Amino acid sequence: MSRNADHPNAPERDPIEPLESGRARKPISTTSEWTFELIRQYDEEIAKCAAEFGLDTYPNQVEVISAEQMMDAYSSVGMPVGYHHWSFGKQFLQTSKGYERGQMGLAYEIVINSNPCIAYLMEENTLPMQALVIAHASYGHNSFFKGNYLFRTWTDASAIIDYLVFARNYVAECEERYGVTEVEEILDSCHALMNYGVDRYKRPAPISATEEARRQKEREEYQQRRINDLWRTIPTPEGDEDPVKRTHRYPSEPQENLLYFIEKNAPLLETWQRELVRIVRKLGQYFYPQRQTQVMNEGWATFWHYTLLHRMYEKGLVTDGFMLEFLQSHTAVVYQPPFDSPWYSGINPYTLGFSIFTDLRRICETPTEEDREWFPDIAGQNWLETVHFAMRNFKDESFIQQFLSPKVMRDLKLFAIENDELDDHYTVTAIHDDPGYRTLREKLARQYNLSYREPNIQVWNVDVRGDRSLTLRHITVDRVPLGPETEEVLRHAHRLWGFDVHLESLDEGAVMETYHCP
Amino acid sequence: MGMTHIVDRRLNGKNKSAVNRERFLRRYRHHIKKAVSEAVHRRSITDVERGESISIPSRDIDEPVFHHGQGGRREMVHPGNHEWVAGDTIEKPEGGGGRGSGQGQASPDGEGMDEFAFQITQEEFLDFLFDDLELPNLARKKLKDTEAFNYVRAGFTNQGIPAKLDVVRSLRGAHARRLGLGGARKRKIRELERQLADLRSAADDADPVFSKADQIQALEEEIARLKANVKRIPFIDDIDLRYRQHVKEPRPATSAVMFCLMDVSGSMTQVHKDIAKRFFILLYLFLKKNYKKIEVVFIRHHTSAKEVDEEEFFYSRETGGTIVSSALRLMHQIIEARYSPAEWNIYAAQASDGDNWNDDSPICSQLLANQLLPLVQYYAYVEITPNDHQMLWYQYEEVQEHFPEAFAMQQIADPGDIYPVFRQLFERKAA
Numbered sequence: 001m002s003r004n005a006d007h008p009n010a011p012e013r014d015p016i017e018p019l020e021s022g023r024a025r026k027p028i029s030t031t032s033e034w035t036f037e038l039i040r041q042y043d044e045e046i047a048k049c050a051a052e053f054g055l056d057t058y059p060n061q062v063e064v065i066s067a068e069q070m071m072d073a074y075s076s077v078g079m080p081v082g083y084h085h086w087s088f089g090k091q092f093l094q095t096s097k098g099y100e101r102g103q104m105g106l107a108y109e110i111v112i113n114s115n116p117c118i119a120y121l122m123e124e125n126t127l128p129m130q131a132l133v134i135a136h137a138s139y140g141h142n143s144f145f146k147g148n149y150l151f152r153t154w155t156d157a158s159a160i161i162d163y164l165v166f167a168r169n170y171v172a173e174c175e176e177r178y179g180v181t182e183v184e185e186i187l188d189s190c191h192a193l194m195n196y197g198v199d200r201y202k203r204p205a206p207i208s209a210t211e212e213a214r215r216q217k218e219r220e221e222y223q224q225r226r227i228n229d230l231w232r233t234i235p236t237p238e239g240d241e242d243p244v245k246r247t248h249r250y251p252s253e254p255q256e257n258l259l260y261f262i263e264k265n266a267p268l269l270e271t272w273q274r275e276l277v278r279i280v281r282k283l284g285q286y287f288y289p290q291r292q293t294q295v296m297n298e299g300w301a302t303f304w305h306y307t308l309l310h311r312m313y314e315k316g317l318v319t320d321g322f323m324l325e326f327l328q329s330h331t332a333v334v335y336q337p338p339f340d341s342p343w344y345s346g347i348n349p350y351t352l353g354f355s356i357f358t359d360l361r362r363i364c365e366t367p368t369e370e371d372r373e374w375f376p377d378i379a380g381q382n383w384l385e386t387v388h389f390a391m392r393n394f395k396d397e398s399f400i401q402q403f404l405s406p407k408v409m410r411d412l413k414l415f416a417i418e419n420d421e422l423d424d425h426y427t428v429t430a431i432h433d434d435p436g437y438r439t440l441r442e443k444l445a446r447q448y449n450l451s452y453r454e455p456n457i458q459v460w461n462v463d464v465r466g467d468r469s470l471t472l473r474h475i476t477v478d479r480v481p482l483g484p485e486t487e488e489v490l491r492h493a494h495r496l497w498g499f500d501v502h503l504e505s506l507d508e509g510a511v512m513e514t515y516h517c518p
Numbered sequence: 519m520g521m522t523h524i525v526d527r528r529l530n531g532k533n534k535s536a537v538n539r540e541r542f543l544r545r546y547r548h549h550i551k552k553a554v555s556e557a558v559h560r561r562s563i564t565d566v567e568r569g570e571s572i573s574i575p576s577r578d579i580d581e582p583v584f585h586h587g588q589g590g591r592r593e594m595v596h597p598g599n600h601e602w603v604a605g606d607t608i609e610k611p612e613g614g615g616g617r618g619s620g621q622g623q624a625s626p627d628g629e630g631m632d633e634f635a636f637q638i639t640q641e642e643f644l645d646f647l648f649d650d651l652e653l654p655n656l657a658r659k660k661l662k663d664t665e666a667f668n669y670v671r672a673g674f675t676n677q678g679i680p681a682k683l684d685v686v687r688s689l690r691g692a693h694a695r696r697l698g699l700g701g702a703r704k705r706k707i708r709e710l711e712r713q714l715a716d717l718r719s720a721a722d723d724a725d726p727v728f729s730k731a732d733q734i735q736a737l738e739e740e741i742a743r744l745k746a747n748v749k750r751i752p753f754i755d756d757i758d759l760r761y762r763q764h765v766k767e768p769r770p771a772t773s774a775v776m777f778c779l780m781d782v783s784g785s786m787t788q789v790h791k792d793i794a795k796r797f798f799i800l801l802y803l804f805l806k807k808n809y810k811k812i813e814v815v816f817i818r819h820h821t822s823a824k825e826v827d828e829e830e831f832f833y834s835r836e837t838g839g840t841i842v843s844s845a846l847r848l849m850h851q852i853i854e855a856r857y858s859p860a861e862w863n864i865y866a867a868q869a870s871d872g873d874n875w876n877d878d879s880p881i882c883s884q885l886l887a888n889q890l891l892p893l894v895q896y897y898a899y900v901e902i903t904p905n906d907h908q909m910l911w912y913q914y915e916e917v918q919e920h921f922p923e924a925f926a927m928q929q930i931a932d933p934g935d936i937y938p939v940f941r942q943l944f945e946r947k948a949a
Contacts (some may be wrong), residue, residue, distance in 0.1 A: 064524070082538075123528055184541070192582055344596075424610055435604065481588075485583065489582045
């Protein structure tokens with residue numbers, strides 16, 4: 001292919017082994033039809049490139065699946081093994097309908113945070129797409145799962161599959177024993193509180209299936225004893241009158257892990273029901289890092305598919321046609337519609353994350369005056385070390401706070417807008433200009449703070465001596481109230497707790513609104 | 519860095535979601551049943567080969583979680599600023615709310631957010647329709663019949679077990695392949711051999727560069743090469759193999775015939791006929807589910823009866839009096855001529871407004887009791903009238919007393935009654 005020989009290689013500025021210029025291109029393939037052998041060859045070459053850049057990954061398992069299987073994978077929220085529940089069926093119906101009508105393309109891939117790291121490739125993808133997906137998932141996401149501190153803290157990649165199998169079997173067993181409806185009701189209620197199943201500041205014990213199965217028996221006996229202890233206190237009339245005892249709250253400190261609190265303290269739950277609460281809580285924990293690192297995770301994976309495939313091109317391993325197709329997909333992935341576009345649905349995490357990582361490299365390699373002022377520690381430093389450092393030690397909120405540069409804000413033309421229900425107008429509070437950069441960055445970072453995205457609700461008190469009612473507290477931020485589904489969620493909390501559940505919404509220490517069930 | 523393991527999962531089960539899907543349908547069966555019974559009203563009697571689109575109000579299937587509501591003070595960062603600078607204000611659109619918060623999820627499809635729409639398959643459609651319905655006497659018949667199949671020849675395939683190998687076909691295929699692959703070369707060989715013979719018989723023209731002996735040798739080498747080539751074509755190859763294919767086909771015993779009898783005399787209005795039609799649709803659908811093969815016979819009558827096609831049955835207009843027995847007689851004739859009860863399960867549904875020539879009604883009950891009911895699995899009579907019963911109804915009541923297993927009758931006053939009445943007629947009898 002003579003046109004390949006004419007094409008000059010891009011200027012080399014990596015710390016990576018430079019390539020002799022004019023070296024003949026020997027592309028791995030020239031068609032866009034994939035075969036297993038070609039996938040294997042591409043993976044081998046991508047792995048070599050990834051190694052040059054020091055990407056540290058779990059072993060990979062690449063699974064080629066059909067579109068139908070991809071829909072299955074979708075609907076179990078990316079869990080390769082899931083317990084049965086109607087909500088996954090609903091998800092499946094939604095996905096297949098969208099897909100059949102052509103309203104929605106399926107994702108090119110799904111990747112599981114497990115060891116080995118499982119990536120699903122759709123058989124319909126062309127060869128360049130398969131290569132993109134391998135670079136993106138099997139080397140990008142994979143190295144993120146292995147390196148990022150949140151994933152290291154909250155998930156155990158080597159145990160998750162076993163745990164999911166345990167969970168599935170346990171749920172199936174319960175269904176057999178206690179009935180599908182009974183189990184479904186408990187799971188429904190747990191799902192409603194799934195996002196409140198994590199202690200943000202305590203490191204959890206890693207989950208493991210064998211351990212879990214062994215301990216589950218012990219727990220059964222121990223838990224019931226413990227619950228009985230808690231509720232044994234027979235209320236004495238004098239005690240109730242004692243003002244000191246009355247102001248004594250249980251728990252003494254507010255608890256943010258609602259599911260854990262319910263699992264350990266709900267008076268009426270059967271042991272198997274407690275175990276179900278625990279299963280959903282553990283899954284919530286597994287997904288917790290993903291909810292906080294979407295921008296970083298997608299940005300990192302996108303940055304690496306881009307970098308790795310360009311490296312392949314430099315080595316002459318892929319053709320111009322391959323690159324054209326790849327770049328077309330890449331461009332679509334990182335497209336950010338402006339706020340006034342009909343396609344706008346918030347900031348595209350791929351765009352934001354990719355822009356920040358790409359700009360980090362630029363700041364290291366060709367810093368401007370502005371960069372030296374804003375990023376004195378990294379301007380001119382080794383880019384590879386810098387991006388790895390950023391990947392390992394941050395989550396979306398802190399990552400943006402630390403690394404969002406004025407250039408990226410200018411490129412994306414970011415602006416902050418305030419909507420106060422007390423005003424009859426919106427106010428533009430900051431834009432991509434000198435006075436605005438810092439505020440803008442702070443505001444965008446806050447937007448990715450979980451407690452800003454989701455209402456901050458904690459266990460406040462249990463009336464241990466009285467009617468056993470559970471009181472939750474919601475601390476409002478900027479007077480933002482709870483949504484219309486609140487009553488519905490309380491009904492679920494009530495089902496688990498078994499006695500009255502109250503929810504107080506507080507603004508600056510004063511109770512603004514209360515919800516009750518029943 | 520570990521080795522990558524590449525797996526082909528495409529042949530693994532693809533219905534991992536089947537259970538979850540079924541759980542969903544189970545949970546919302548009330549919604550789905552309602553949608554299904556509405557769809558039945560719209561469909562033609564033969565239109566049972568497809569599923570149905572079901573809509574459920576989104577709020578009914580929501581999975582609630584704690585969310586922020588509207589209100590308070592929100593600040594959001596957006597991309598794509600054109601002209602604004604810090605401090606600019608923008609009027610809120612009338613009606614409050616507005617977007618602004620950017621938290622709202624746009625509907626992923628064109629449909630409104632208020633409806634969750636999905637498809638159920640034909641199979642599911644029917645399952646919902648006939649949920650816990652069963653024809654009387656069916657269980658018995660079913661035990662004997664349903665899984666009875668004959669294997670029928672259905673052409674050839676290139677995969678199969680050795681026992682089904684068709685030798686003649688396979689060899690014929692091999693022959694064709696050998697011709698296809700070797701024909702050109704064999705022609706060439708013949709051509710060269712002719713040249714060789716010519717050359718041998720020709721005089722030596724003493725070409726100094728390419729002597730006769732050399733030419734002969736070249737030709738001989740070429741012929742030998744081609745012959746070796748042809749020899750390498752295998753006599754029989756995997757792709758030549760042909761196997762006989764068989765498919766399962768239900769035996770006639772799993773066939774049913776359904777007689778639709780309807781009064782089309784002047785007193786039957788189009789409204790009556792529409793109601794009757796829906797009843798027949800239900801019966802048809804129901805039989806379709808229980809029998810592999812089903813035929814429908816339409817008999818319309820006023821003072822005389824006639825076998826017609828579906829279109830004429832439901833939509834052509836007639837006037838005149840009514841003699842019900844004419845239809846019963848015709849049905850009996852047709853059974854004798856075409857549907858031997860030994861091979862066919864016979865069902866009949868009769869729709870009428872109850873009007874009949876009074877002297878004829880006793881004849882009808884005689885015909886039913888003595889001739890028809892011994893032959894049929896089930897005979898259902900629906901009287902479509904809001905009015906008082908006439909002679910025919912009372913005569914039929916006597917029949918019902920004598921044949922409670924094979925005969926049923928009900929009154930339908932308006933379309934809303936059809937489905938409940940149908941259920942009542944074919945309600946699962948406690949075994």
